Amino acid sequence: MYQIRKATMDDTEVMHELINTYADEGKLLHRTHSSIYENLQCFYIAEINGQIIGTVSLHILDKELAEVRSLTVATDYFGRGIGKRLVREVIHETKKLGVTTLLSLTYQVDFFEKCGFNRIDKSKLPMTKIWKDCMHCSKFSNCDENAMVINVFSTSN
Secondary structure (H helix, E strand, O other), X not given: OOEEEEOOHHHHHHHHHHHHHHHHOOOOOOOOXXXXXXXXXXXXXXXXXXXXXXXXXXXXXXXXXXXEEEEEEOHHHOOOXXXXXXXXXXXXXXXXXXXXXXXXEEOOHHHHHHOOOEEEOHHHOOHHHHHHOHHHOOOHHHOOOEEEEEEHHHOOO
């Protein structure tokens, strides 16, 4: 059985490797060691018998909007509900913080729909997101990710 917990400094090397494996495949954005260190308090990990098998990060963008980032599950553990449980943890934390909307920019539309997210047009994203993050992304001028949101107070997760 696996558990979900807050990440610690001891987890960062494996987190970096797992996240950047998916980034090398074009499924996520790369994260530097520094980025992981600076945002460590935002990360949760899934682990089984001391082995990290998944990651997720909650990034607060403004008073009403947060974002799911760096969601990974090791390929040997696909199909066991780990990704969904990581997302539920982030939904719970978002709700606890009083932020109403959770955003995901993703290629995994079906997965996020199963988690209760709905697709929105990227043009509806607040300028907070565009200027803070998207402007610095290598895909900015040709972004092919899907924007999906969920109102965390309308879900029982």
